[in-house]
Amino acid sequence: MPLVxxxxxxxxFNREHFEEALTLGSKPMVxxxxxxxxxxxxxxxxxxxxxxxxxxxxxIVLSRPLLENLPQSATESTLCHExxxxxxxxxxxxxxxxxxxxxxxxxxxxxxxxxFHVSVRHKFPVPVDVPKWWAVCPxxxxxxxxxxxxxxxxxxxxxxxxxxxxxxxxxxxxxxxxSNEG
Numbered sequence: 577m578p579l580v581x582x583x584x585x586x587x588x589f590n591r592e593h594f595e596e597a598l599t600l601g602s603k604p605m606v607x608x609x610x611x612x613x614x615x616x617x618x619x620x621x622x623x624x625x626x627x628x629x630x631x632x633x634x635x636i637v638l639s640r641p642l643l644e645n646l647p648q649s650a651t652e653s654t655l656c657h658e659x660x661x662x663x664x665x666x667x668x669x670x671x672x673x674x675x676x677x678x679x680x681x682x683x684x685x686x687x688x689x690x691x692f693h694v695s696v697r698h699k700f701p702v703p704v705d706v707p708k709w710w711a712v713c714p715x716x717x718x719x720x721x722x723x724x725x726x727x728x729x730x731x732x733x734x735x736x737x738x739x740x741x742x743x744x745x746x747x748x749x750x751x752x753x754x755s756n757e758g
Contacts, residue, residue: 579644580651582608586636589656593685597667598659606634606662608655615639619654619698622661634662642700649692656685656694711749725751 586608590598598605606622615621620638636658643651660681664670670677674696682694707721713731715738730747739747 579610579640580648582610582636582638582651582655585652585655586659589652589659593656593681593688594659594663594667598662605666606636608636609638610640611637613640616641616703619643619650619700620658622658622665624665634666636662642702646700650698650700653692653694654698656692657682657698660685660694707754709751710754711751713747713749715747720749721754722751
């Protein structure tokens with residue numbers, strides 16, 4: 577499905593679910609945009625950044641790679657989820673992630689419409705990164721995926737079990753290239 581413009585959706589949801597609290601006049605208190613293609617592990621995020629003339633700059637970014645091939649309801653639920661974070665931060669002035677204010681607003685939105693469902697965690701398909709390396713414990717033979725070599729890393733389970741939680745050279749991980757997997 578092609579990507580939809582986010583600003584009209586933002587204004588619609590702000591009117592329907594946030595009593596227009598996320599705008600000053602007709603200007604959004606938070607910028608809303610699609611990611612540039614690098615956001616691949618999460619459907620979206622809200623962040624407040626540097627302070628500019630006594631106001632923080634805030635933005636909601638939605639993942640182009642994750643959402644572009646999903647139904648519009650995925651974009652709508654993700655945008656509403658991030659708008660709840662913005663509302664808690666900018667309107668309530670509370671430092672909270674997925675606490676009681678988030679759940680109360682999420683439940684209120686879900687009870688008033690059936691187009692999409694806002695949740696704490698999405699269940700959208702996320703591409704899995706293939707590891708470049710497998711780290712192998714010489715003691716227990718457990719294998720752990722790694723994106724890069726990490727010198728001096730030891731098997732936590734074996735260090736805890738055999739060495740009282742202290743790092744020990746007998747638990748030092750060795751690395752095998754993942755391309756050797758067959």
